[in-house]
Amino acid sequence: MTRRGVSAASQAAGSTAQGLRERRGAHGANSAHGASSAEEAGDAVPAGPWDEEPEGAEPAALVVLVSGTGSNLAALIEACEDPAYGAEVVGVVADKECAGLERARAAGIPTEVVALADYPDRAAWDEALARSVGGYVPDLVVCAGFMRLLGGAFLARFGGRVLNTHPSLLPDFPGAHAVRDALAAGATRAGATLFWVDAGVDTGKIIAQVEVPVLADDDEAALTERIKAAETPQLIEQIRLLVGPGR
Numbered sequence: 001m002t003r004r005g006v007s008a009a010s011q012a013a014g015s016t017a018q019g020l021r022e023r024r025g026a027h028g029a030n031s032a033h034g035a036s037s038a039e040e041a042g043d044a045v046p047a048g049p050w051d052e053e054p055e056g057a058e059p060a061a062l063v064v065l066v067s068g069t070g071s072n073l074a075a076l077i078e079a080c081e082d083p084a085y086g087a088e089v090v091g092v093v094a095d096k097e098c099a100g101l102e103r104a105r106a107a108g109i110p111t112e113v114v115a116l117a118d119y120p121d122r123a124a125w126d127e128a129l130a131r132s133v134g135g136y137v138p139d140l141v142v143c144a145g146f147m148r149l150l151g152g153a154f155l156a157r158f159g160g161r162v163l164n165t166h167p168s169l170l171p172d173f174p175g176a177h178a179v180r181d182a183l184a185a186g187a188t189r190a191g192a193t194l195f196w197v198d199a200g201v202d203t204g205k206i207i208a209q210v211e212v213p214v215l216a217d218d219d220e221a222a223l224t225e226r227i228k229a230a231e232t233p234q235l236i237e238q239i240r241l242l243v244g245p246g247r
Ligand SMILES: Nc1nc2c(c(=O)[nH]1)N[C@@H](CN(C=O)c1ccc(C(=O)N[C@@H](CCC(=O)O)C(=O)O)cc1)CN2
Pocket: 143, 146, 147, 148, 149, 150, 151, 164, 165, 166, 167, 174, 175, 176, 197, 198, 199, 200, 201, 202, 203, 204
């Protein structure tokens, strides 16, 4: 069977769409991490025409990066239960123990923690994160509440196929505290942005945005929940468009 890739839209956005060229290696879904994989060996499957969906294509492999609650991850796992969705969460990687990992384990999805504190410096952590994610041979990497900046080694390996969902209408309020910053600035509108991750902080090419109002009595928790209520369907739908038939 052939793996699905990412859409023509993603290529227009700068994605390399290398994922489909990779054969699932030693770290496929529900397998333990092994030492080698086709990707690590550079053993690539020849590229196919991205705009033709071969019959019986396997779902696109998603690795999701999380740091917190994992509500977007949970929605993605649920969406992937429908074979027509076209994707499978093959691994969930976090920078610390968190509820998102519990959600993944409950769904039988392999998980891993790659904690910054376990490495001598940021570069070593970034390389370890890339190795961990690479073990699952993802077509797409999805940051869903992942609160660490991805560095050069990670982006050299996965750049062009890393998505992030961010709780603001970028370019407004980039960074780790977007909702708090929007309230502090007196913003009257808020929202969520899905974009391709690049080396900057929330500067990557925007795929989609959804707007919600800021209400007079909003606190950070209330606005965060209103944003999530719009953000999650956007994330699910945009990934469906990226991986699904007719892309
Ligand atoms: N290279 C990139 N990596 C990531 C991006 C990105 O656009 N480029 N987006 C993020 C997530 N993100 C917001 O969307 C984000 C997360 C965290 C930070 C940040 O400053 N983190 C600090 C720690 C902050 C803290 O703990 O208070 C850190 O990494 O040390 C900025 C933006 C996914 N990664």
